Amino acid sequence: MDHHAGAACSTQMPKRxxxxxxxxxxxxxxxxxxxxxxxxxxxxxxxxxxxxxxEQSKPDLILLDVMLPDVxxxxxxxxxxxxxxxxxTPVLFLTARSDEVDRVLxxxxxGDDYMTKPFSPRELIARVKAHLRREDMDAEPPTLNLGPFRxxxxxxxxxxxxREIELTSTEFNLLEFFLTHxxxxxxxxxLLESVWGHQxxxxxxxxxxxxRRLREQIEEQPDSPKYLTTVRGFGYRFxxxx
Numbered sequence: 001m002d003h004h005a006g007a008a009c010s011t012q013m014p015k016r017x018x019x020x021x022x023x024x025x026x027x028x029x030x031x032x033x034x035x036x037x038x039x040x041x042x043x044x045x046x047x048x049x050x051x052x053x054x055e056q057s058k059p060d061l062i063l064l065d066v067m068l069p070d071v072x073x074x075x076x077x078x079x080x081x082x083x084x085x086x087x088x089t090p091v092l093f094l095t096a097r098s099d100e101v102d103r104v105l106x107x108x109x110x111g112d113d114y115m116t117k118p119f120s121p122r123e124l125i126a127r128v129k130a131h132l133r134r135e136d137m138d139a140e141p142p143t144l145n146l147g148p149f150r151x152x153x154x155x156x157x158x159x160x161x162x163r164e165i166e167l168t169s170t171e172f173n174l175l176e177f178f179l180t181h182x183x184x185x186x187x188x189x190x191l192l193e194s195v196w197g198h199q200x201x202x203x204x205x206x207x208x209x210x211x212r213r214l215r216e217q218i219e220e221q222p223d224s225p226k227y228l229t230t231v232r233g234f235g236y237r238f239x240x241x242x
Contacts, residue, residue, distance in 0.1 A: 015132050016040040018059035020050055020076070021094065022069050026117075030063065033121040034128070046071060055085045061131055062086075064111075066095040074109055081110035081168065088156050090131040090169040094119075107209045112170040113202065130197045131169070146179045147240060149218075165217045170195070174210055175218070178228065178238035187235040211236055 017034055021027040022045045031041045042057050044050045046068030054062065062080065066073035073093065080086045092113045107114075113127060144151040150159040156172060158165045167175065174195050186194070188204035196202045215222040231237050 014038055014040045015060040016042065016057065017128065018042045018044060018054055018057065018062045020044045020046050020054075020062065020068065020073075021065045022046045023065075029121070030124065033124060037125055039128070045069070046073075046076070050076060051079050051083065054080065055083060058085060059089060061090045061092065061128060063092050063094055063128075066093055066097065077111055078109050087166065088169050088172065092127060092131065107206060108213070110168045112168065113196075133197075144176070144179055146182060149175075149179055151176055151179055160218055167214070167217060170210055171214050171217070175214060178236075182238050182240045185231040185234055185237040191235065207236075 017039050019027050019030050019034075019041055021030065021043065027043045031043055034041050042053075042059060044053055046065065047070045050071065064073050064077060064080075068076070073095075077091055077093075080089065080091060090112045091110065092115060093111045094115050094117060096117045112131060115124065115127060142152065142154040144153065148161045150162075151172075152158070153176070156169075158167055158172065158175060174191070177191070177195050188207040191207050192202060192204065196206070211228060212222070215225050215228055218227055219225045227239055229237050229239055
């Protein structure tokens with residue numbers, strides 16, 4: 001079920017957003033509001049064939065309900081992260097369960113953001129725009145090099161000494177920020193502002209979760225980091241190591 005909106009008047013192809021939601025009324029409401037803002041949408045009910053359907057349509061962002069009839073949303077997110085086609089696609093969880101454990105679990109397995117039901121259409125559009133905005137920043141040089149790191153903005157890929165590192169969309173954005181601001185300490189709040197923007201439900205704890213995940217990918221010894229170091233009582237700093 002696709003919604004091709006006429007509101008997208010730019011010469012660019014409209015962004016496609018997949019809505020994995022079994023509550024038909026909510027899915028229709030989300031589809032309507034995204035369509036009004038010029039997005040193409042694809043609604044999936046969360047059945048067993050959802051992953052294959054997502055790989056075929058290659059959406060720019062996935063809205064994913066945690067509570068689905070045939071598959072757990074967290075498990076589906078794991079499968080998305082392991083997919084060659086969808087591995088770096090932003091995933092925004094939709095959930096009625098707002099406790100912190102679920103939030104952190106979602107981020108641990110590669111979710112990029114959370115929205116707790118009920119949410120306003122305005123908030124939904126703001127979150128979607130924030131995650132898609134990164135892809136449209138084409139004024140920056142396509143390749144960024146710092147020490148052993150090479151970041152390919154166009155292909156959304158990162159290499160450490162010519163070995164490719166598998167990162168989620170948010171991890172990529174966080175590493176990109178550190179690589180462009182080496183040697184300077186940033187507080188958790190500064191990182192939230194710079195990397196996550198004005199996403200109201202993201203907490204300083206989110207930064208710690210993503211830093212830990214990033215260290216597991218780029219550090220030889222994540223518990224004794226050489227690149228992404230902790231500034232005690234303040235935040236984090238990226239060292240210009242060779």
